[in-house]
Amino acid sequence: MLDKIREIMTRYVELDPEQIQEDSRLAEDLALTSFAVMSMMGDFEEEFGITVDESELTDIYTVKDIMDYLEKKQA
């Protein structure tokens, strides 16, 4: 799961996949804008076959939060 997330995230940040850690903070460490996070969630929708609801994204701060969210959605 982490590898897939890293691959998608590198579409938005100029980093090597291994530089993206579970505890990386999206805004502070990866400099992702709120709009980039939204667009990225659109990619996850397609990749994981889930439907993301905008209102559920307010608690997502870190890569780990994304992993937990996607796992919950797939369950």
Added chain:
Amino acid sequence: MKTNELKTIQDLIVLSARERPDKAWLKEKAGKEIAEKTFGQLLEDTLRISAWLQDQGDGVIHAGLLGTSSIAYITALLGCVINGNVAVPIDPQLSPEEIRDNLNRADVTVLFYDRRFQPLVESMRSTCPWIKSYVLLTTEAGTGSLGEILEKNAPAKKASVGPRQCACILYTSGTTGKSKGVMLSHANLIDNATCCDNEGSENDILLTVLPIHHAYCLTCDVLLSLRYGATLCINDSLIRLTQNIQLFKPTKMLLVPLMVETIYRRIMVEKKKNPLIPMKVIGRKVFGKDLGVIFCGGAYLSPELTKAYEKMGIPLLQGYGMTECSPRIASSSQADPSTGEDVGRVVKNCRVKIVDGEILVKSPSVMLGYYKNEAATREMFTEDGWLKTGDLGYEKDQRIYITGRRKNLIILSNGENISPEELENRFAGSEWMAEIMVYSENGQITAEAYPFPEYAAKAETLFRRKVEEINKSVTPAKRILRMRLRDTEFEKTTSRKVKRSQSGGKGRLL
């Protein structure tokens, strides 16, 4: 459409229905299908809503709208406005307390809401006794829904609406931390929707992406597409923008710099991975082959970005405005693009002058005032009636150049205006903190604190904890992303006010 026949939004709806009754104006995704509403249906449905509103109380009704763009939302908004009632679109990202406060201060007695606000509405039924009716924004029939109103009410007769009547109250950030309700009249909005010539055609397909509670979206997406008989497609979520571009194949889009920047950054990452693919090809892959132009406003747009988009073959046209001006003050077009340094040419009927470096405006688009806030309204105008924009700049050959801001607002690249005081007030009650200042640094909201010396050792932990707590309670755009801790007081003016422009950035970055 002859613009001299347009005096009110009612005229705009009636004329567009007369010219193209059967053409689809609005389109949105509905499961696997695409739902549509024609110009003719819009007129009929808005008059049905107006008929229902007549039964909701005496006099002019103030109707709140809580949700994101949809066919139902736009129909309800125009249904409020067509016969002289007032629409109050609320920012759906606000906290429940702020939503209640905004509705209360605008004297809203009817609320249209998206399904996702159902839980909030349930709690409001007991806590907001001033709201008499709630309407679920869905075209499906069902008790308490917009669908039911459309089914059960015959269209009202057209009422006489004066151009000076208030059509909308839109909230904008106040510099004292409390948002203010900008009253825009029919004449204000019509003037702004007709302040440029030849800026659209019936062949245009617009994808509306920006929040509908913003004047920019209301005027330049909704009213302009009505004026030209263009098609307005609804982007249901920013999450699905790329997919919606592929689906609706827009020819025009209105975006804010944040979006333009983010999309560009993504394109550049792609380009680095595939250096042989030309920029134009990558651009077309992302934006579709039909997109001819992007209009950009709401915040500073760098000239480099304009040039980069040019390389992709997509003109990026800049404008300048504010909610109080409905919103456009200056605009650019493909025939008359900005040079990259200016923010566009002053629009028709608008006069601009510079006093003490500040841009002042007089135009038929300038608001009626702030709702029930005469003191704030007075403060916004000079004695001879010029609106003070708070922006510093100059005008040359009818083009506006912005150099800075007089007021204390932080303008983020997504066009959101944030009052630093609003965030500073949230630190109140932190016993460790002597002084706090919030400002923008490198485009990120930054909080800089001076702790009382006895808390120096624990200050960092306490500061981080407090910021985390605040960030959980505000919308994502308002989150504090940088922190600085200082060991000296902020520089003050003689009246002991923090010198905002000189004080920030001296603390240690955490």
